[in-house]
Amino acid sequence: MTAERNRASGRPTLEEVALRAGVGRGTVSRVVNGSQQVSARAKQAVEDAIAELGYVPNRAARTLVTQRTDSVALVVFESGERFFAEPFFGRIVQAVSSVLVARNLQMVLMIAQAPEERRRLEGYLTRQHVDGALLLSLHGDDPLPHLLEERGVATVRVGRPMYAERGTFVDADNRAGARDAVGYLRSQGRRCIAAITGPLDMAAGIARLDGYRDVVGDGPVAFGDFSQDSGAAAMYRLLEQYPEVDGVFAASDAMAAGALRVLRQYGRRVPEDVALIGFDDSAIALHTEPPLTSVDQPIAEMGREMVRLLLAKLDGDDEGDAEVVLPTRLVIRESA
Amino acid sequence: MTAERNRASGRPTLEEVALRAGVGRGTVSRVVNGSQQVSARAKQAVEDAIAELGYVPNRAARTLVTQRTDSVALVVFESGERFFAEPFFGRIVQAVSSVLVARNLQMVLMIAQAPEERRRLEGYLTRQHVDGALLLSLHGDDPLPHLLEERGVATVRVGRPMYAERGTFVDADNRAGARDAVGYLRSQGRRCIAAITGPLDMAAGIARLDGYRDVVGDGPVAFGDFSQDSGAAAMYRLLEQYPEVDGVFAASDAMAAGALRVLRQYGRRVPEDVALIGFDDSAIALHTEPPLTSVDQPIAEMGREMVRLLLAKLDGDDEGDAEVVLPTRLVIRESA
DNA sequence: CATTGAGATGGGAGCGCTCCCATGACACGA
DNA sequence: TCGTGTCATGGGAGCGCTCCCATCTCAATG
Secondary structure, three states: OOOOOOOOOOOOOHHHHHHHHOOOHHHHHHHHOOOOOOOHHHHHHHHHHHHHHOOOOOHHHHHHHHOOOOEEEEEEOOOHHHHHHOHHHHHHHHHHHHHHHHOOOEEEEEEOOOHHHHHHHHHHOOOOOOOEEEEEOOOOOOOHHHHHHHHOOEEEEEOOOOOOOOOOEEEEOHHHHHHHHHHHHHHOOOOOEEEEEOOOOOHHHHHHHHHHHHHHOOOOEEEOOOOHHHHHHHHHHHHHHOOOOOEEEEOOHHHHHHHHHHHHHOOOOOOOOOEEEEEEOOHHHHHOOOOOEEEEOOHHHHHHHHHHHHHHHHOOOOOOOOEEEEOOEEEOOOOO | OOOOOOOOOOOOOHHHHHHHHOOOHHHHHHHHOOOOOOOHHHHHHHHHHHHHHOOOOOHHHHHHHHOOOOEEEEEEOOOHHHHHHOHHHHHHHHHHHHHHHHOOOEEEEEEOOOHHHHHHHHHHOOOOOOOEEEEEOOOOOOOHHHHHHHHOOEEEEEOOOOOOOOOOEEEEOHHHHHHHHHHHHHHOOOOOEEEEEOOOOOHHHHHHHHHHHHHHOOOOEEEOOOOHHHHHHHHHHHHHHOOOOOEEEEOOHHHHHHHHHHHHHOOOOOOOOOEEEEEEOOHHHHHOOOOOEEEEOOHHHHHHHHHHHHHHHHOOOOOOOOEEEEOOEEEOOOOO
């Protein structure tokens, strides 16, 4: 039965390649998938046929039988607005995406925070659609990673799980980074050093606050949520309560930028009157006036590590719950 | 490791639903796909069975037979850095993605500018992988839309094709928007109004310059590329050449923000000495000091329109080459 | 009561692929 | 010479779905 008539797509199939190469379907499949069990001659013939016909394997057919989708979700638990406003995400996405592309895996980007989006997302994240998921910006004690693992979807997250949960993760050493920054402020002779924190339902927010406390103990603290506006509001509160403040550690560059605006409004010079340090070493840090001293996270490397760990899980090289914590680096500019 | 490939997913199949509902496979398929040719009783039974079993259709199987992937590419011809830096893209992505999600279509985001990424992208964009593509930020006379249409991949772009090419597109009325902005500057009594243009290999860049020229004719112009830095550089050049400038129309908010920085450096007060208007009405416009007067593009609506046009094409409601041009709106704040 | 037609229904065929088993070819040692 | 083991190979089976056609049901008509 030569099924050569009703091919709507016009693309050549495995079968046609086999015919052309004068071998069987199995052999072509073996060549395409890089099996060793093929004679050099057959391999050559198949490769020629593939080149001549311009054959590309049909992904749907392959997925149907292997139950593998060759695609990976990148899930961000933030509003779309926030996702695009915070440089951290952009950099992670780029890093992850470039590794994924190189491995011929498709990246499905999902941004979801609202309850209804969240529900849709949970419905979508099955073996049916993705092999694994990279989880960004998890809040609190989110049960999703657990749920996914139970469903057979491999997960890797950014940030150490907050409670007793387990799970593979990649993180920057936020606590040490914060410690370095605050230590630097102190070494520059600052006496009253305040912190503007990130959200405390996130591991990164807590760790950066811990790092601050490691150095100055119970100093003045105002709470933010990583966003620029929250940084401005926090700075405002700090100035009201602690007018003597002469050093500020903000847990994100965006918040530092917000703080900077408020400081200027209040006539405080940076760094003369108040020294200011941000976190992330993002583009924002370069574009403020003055440019921000900031803690650099190795974001590209974090992205690469995440994918590496995920692929290891997918390949079944089960290392259990792997943890990778990468060092940060203080980048000194003019704001402190 | 157990190699229990078959039925690893554990998910119910069409066949099982049919069994449960006491009907045939065909009937279940009809219900799932919303066919009218089903009796109310059968429909009810099938729906119950689906609910009980938690059945979800297998996408790969469906794709295999229908040759439809139910996924749509959103392609951005910019560097990743630029993509995340410019608010326009974020807003479009959100709009497009929400419509797509509602229609149960998957969005594949592709950011590609480098030649090698470009090549990979061309290889990927086939009927094999996507049903259609939304094209953003096309430069010059890019042949890609043509190529894709030939391959049977439907396309809709943002921005009027630049040369004789045809193609379905959605656009804001950039020229009128620019005209309004510059007209407003003039109506405020500004005498020497300059323009900072976008890239002139893009339709939007040209149209905004045209709108400027409609009002002031052959006034002072400096060229940018929509980015903040290019705006700063352009402003710098303008001040050198035309120190008497008292109004500036920048073709993007990012460039306006850059210009603002330079104006401040040069001791020019905004808006007292120089009135400044941006374009996009993005978040940037709100966060500068003073907030920017800016031209609002109906981005969400553009996103929605793009998807609508694409779906119409996919459904074969061939309207030929549809064009949708949406009005802009001048949002007056403090910078002018 | 027979006939007709419209609509509902079941299920075979087949989408393109991978998995796996039976087969064949060949070399080597007894 | 005949096993015996090794390895390349072909092709059947089947993944879960849609398409389509043959069949069935039943009310309305002559």
